[in-house]
Amino acid sequence: MFKTTRHLLLGSALALLGMLPATAEIPANLQESAFWQSEVDSGDLPPAAERVPQDPLIVDLTAKGREFGEPGGTLRTMVTRSKDIRQMVVYGYARLVGFDENYEIAPDLLAAYENEGNLKFTLRLREGHKWSDGSPFTSEDFRYWWEDVANNELLSPSGPPDFLLVEGKPPVVTFPDEMTVVFEWEDPNPNFLQSLAQARPPFIYRPSAFLKQYHEKFADQEELAFQVEDARVKSWAALHNKLDNLYKFDNHELPTLQPWLNASSGKKIRHSFVRNPYYHRIDSNGVQLPYIDVVEMEIVAPGLVAAKTNAGESDLQGRGLAFRDASILKKGEADGNYKTLLWKTGVASQIAIYPNLNFEDDGWRDVLRDVRVRRALSLAIDRNTINQALYFKLAQPGAMSVLPASPFYDEENAKAWAQYDIDAANALLDEVGLTERDRDGIRLLPDGRPMELVIETAGERQEVENALQIVTDNWRDIGVDLVMRPLDRDILRNRVFAGNTMASVWFGWDDGIPQHHTSPAYLAPTDQVFLAWPKWGQYYQTGGGSGEPPDMPEAQRLMELAHDWEIASSDEARAAVWTEMLKIHANQLYAIGILNGAPQPIVVSNRLRNVPEQAMWAWEPGAHFGVHRPDEFFFAD
Template sequence: MITRRTVLALLATVALPTRLFAAAGEPAFWEKQIADGKLPPLAERLPKTPRVINVAAMGRQPGKYGGEVRMLIGSAKDIRLMTIYGYARLVGFDEALKIEADVLESFETVEDRIFTFHIREGHKWSDGTPLTSEDFRYCWDDVLNNEKLSPAGLPTALVMDGEAAKFEIIDERTVRYSWSTPNPDFLQKLAGAQPMVVVMPSTYLKQFHEKYQEEDKLKALMKEERVKKWSQLHMRMARSYRPENPDLPTLDPWRNTTPLPAEQFVFERNPYYHRVDENGLQLPYIDKFVLSVSSSALIPAKTGTGESDLQATGIDFVDYTFLKDSEKRYPAKVLLWKKTQGSRLALLPNLNCSDAVWRALLQDVRVRRALSLAIDRTEINKAVFYGLTKESADTVLPESPLFRPEFANAWVAHDPEQANALLDEAGLTKKDSDGIRILSDGRAAQIVVETAGESTLETDVLQLITDYWQKVGISLFIRTSQRDTFRSRAVGGEIIMSMWFGIDNGVPTASMNPGQLAPTADDQLQWPVWGLNYLSHGEMGQAPDLPAAVELTELLQRWRHSAEDAERTEIWSRMLSIYTDQVFSIGIVNASLQPILVAKKLRNVPDTALYGFDPTCYFGVYKPDTFWIEQEA
């Protein structure tokens, strides 16, 4: 159990006297604003007890202020990467994936039921307004519990068996959330790549709320933003995960300064950021990130021609040879980090598809197992990944303490004979003159596999799978569409099967939520309708009726009530066993490598690391606020 005593003891070992902050010197970036009286000096901008990051203890070099980093993004929506990369959270994961206080000075828990949060004295939002318990209260009372702003109700991590959290303000710097039963999910959701929001800059946002703003002024603001409802106005101005509003105060290391529409977004350092290094320098070291919008198809080429200083998104292993060759022409290096996904690519049979014949077949485990057994993963590994990946079901990686070889080996052996036998058992015994099986309604057994078309890797692998499935009497047709269209079609039941990534978090611990193995969200492409039902507390979608999926949901509920590591481990093990044995997603290979292009002037980027959205937040847990630029002499 994490206690306040433990956390405060750790803080005591790294506390720095306030006088060091002034002695450490200001970033040159702020000299004019300070001289003009627009910004107070550093000692007045920092919290009384800032979070101290001992960069040397991380095995890296304490840095210097200054410089900018260029990155390429596929669309304006990808500015959310700065929220993920910056990774400032109330609590967050360290590199060992343990929870630690970050924005919070400390926290304490009782039986995973009662969570008391302590705010740093003097901590401020990026506009200089104080961070206090009022910001938590505003979010709880006026946003999360406001039907107009949160029509779907509270996030699932704030509700246990229908019991909403009890929220209390203890004092100006202390708040508490409590339930009558354990809620092991609460801190994990706050630490996530897309964190659950429980605190908002109330001073700024109240001007967009009907409870606090005069009606005529609110109407004027609505007219200015071209929206018809004040709730739409508030949602737009309050969006923090995708920070499109430059005026929205933030706690992140960098803040967006560019309004929409734009082809280039400039993120500048937050003058009130709460972290410092061991020498008293305020983080981040880097002054600016400049994100330029480019066609996704052109990102690899532009990256390889020196247009990016730090690039991971938009490039893939298929680009590695080209990018590596560019090292000869540009001052950059290409690293390889291991992806954390349970499978680099996975086939996701839509068990909720609207086609009744295919829905019945895909809900038959024999069909899912047959489709998996028909695939020659060894050939895919050699032909597409140069033999550098691991043939595996969609499951956790050996780096996870929950890994078992039987999970990885479930139904992945290349066995066309057994695949044929299983399809026969499932009733697909008739074939046409081309050897393609005939469905019960007389159609040929053709599966349209849809992808978002964001990588040639997907189509390369699917071309090979087309041949494998042809040999067991299943015809495969590939269709690509835009990501948003792709996902909406899946929820609407129009997609029979899709190709996407495997489970996001392939390196979980027992204390992390196993919800990725059960129907919990509408973006889970193998059961989006069941996931929507869970997400909406039963208000939308449909509850699962397949026994194995029902059991996964029940096990997830057990985990959410658990308070002991042994019980959580047992639940995880059972869920992984069911998920892989039932082949709810058809994994191909995992332990694949992600190229990371880094300009040689950029320091402190780890040579090797784990790369994934959840839980490492891509670069996030490696603290990009400690990356720095070695300036030319």
């Protein structure tokens, strides 16, 4: 009944593809980094042979069709919010296991793993692997997180993260030796490995040697009390949580396993990240990655990203750019010494309208919950005109569903209720009983109010506002008055979560290219972030503590199916779950997709190498640049 993971069965083949260590020892051709040479010469840093693991991950760039690079240089990029320095963890994409360029899961920080029927996962660490401060990365870091953080009521009041709970039960976690960690469940947890590979990973380990200084179980009590007072926080737990920011990446003292470490303290306009001297990846020429010495991340106003990129002030930029910027970026290529690539996007829909089925207004909620209304609204959108006006016909009009790159793609789902048909839309609204209109031709709700459908946006993407202007004209033809209301992103989300928003606009599902190993939980009411059912998501996330239980049959069926996927014992059974869930979404239109596959401008310095000409820009799976391995990018000069 047990099966061994594919990577173990094909270990030698994957090593040839540059995805697994080709050797189990430090290569004889290992080179010292010029960036750290003076520290090595002064004795402040051990030589490279003592810094890398005994079995480093050796990358054969030739097998991947890439060039070998020379270390050095500073890469400039931009973000629009100070908290987005966390993108360095996203782009760095050092994970226990991660997606390769084919979106298959492979070991990264781990030397190997064993999967026995999705019930028992044995994680094998690399001998001699170290954190960025030189402390050992061992099973103690996993034990510390599991026993002293995740199961400490003061540090983690809600207990271990949800993805580790199967049928409501946590795993049994054991630590047979320094290099081995075992997670074992009574029932299958097929989503475990994919969760570890996420853009925002659920760190199931911590730099224990560093954090024990701030834990009441291990620290000197007098020193800890002084640290708490000095930090002006209420307790040791508050101090520990403040410093324990592996994802936020804003504590420059916290050790990391990422390719670059934060070299800046406090809030700045420009943050610097320098190469991690203990990084575990090496190219087959003996050069320790990353090739680039320093990443400089500047925080700029959202409206300035395209202009500053156009002026040649970024060496690698995707975030903050939209397709509407492509023409001006193309014009600036010669003077800016860069090229503009157009990558595909991996979201299920570039623009999607989310009617809030949990809207607090009873009259509107009843109307929005009638699937005929949602179908009518979808049929009354001229997607081809939007595609022509916004994307020069380079996007794909259609409903929100998975993309052709997914094995679950179904053209019928992609076209469901997405043809432009004003007559059919009007007929559906008449069938609902919304036949009365005011003198301006706007339909009236059963309580007599005009059918003014307020759609709130984050106000960050001009193409959203432009698309809604076209939809406004379309919907007037069916007697619906669209009112657009731009808001700050955080305000918008809080209003949706509270049930105060009638409808909103956002991207579609982050992962538009799910595979057999992808959990379909995001298709079910398991998270308030899906803006059509925030209250249902809250109910699930809080175990019934807040929100509302799903009270529509199709939504309840989605919850059943998500659970069926979790306990399924074969890919065939999991595929059947995906198929039914996608069909429900196609019929119910919880989100009204407009188009997908809109090109994403990626600006790359002419000096930068190994950036793919054609690729996928996706948060999940892929971590934007992460899956394309920026630690392998280098400057040609």
